[in-house]
Amino acid sequence: MPAGDLPDARWHKSPVSSPQGNCVELATLPGEQIAMRNSRHPDGPVLIFAKAQLKDLIDAVKHGSYDHLLIRPRGDGAPGPHPPDPRDG
Secondary structure, eight states: GGGGOOTTOOEOOOTTOOTTOOOOOEEEEEEEEEEEEETTTTTTTEEEHHHHHHHHHHHHHHHHTTTEEEEETTTSSSSSOHHHHHHHG
């Protein structure tokens, strides 16, 4: 669903978001739901989660369950960290 379909949503950005605005924003919706959008595309698509689903996702991220997604194989095939993103300053 496009964010424009939620005109009454009050979007919240983390106070630790990057100065370039590269972050997600969340809004509480009726029915125990949370909407998520890309702050750089405020009229773009929205993901909608049940509050329990989003809590489970946040808990999994905090516990490192997705850390492997931040690692990219080096030229020799071994995992290595992603290079810095120049957009991050």
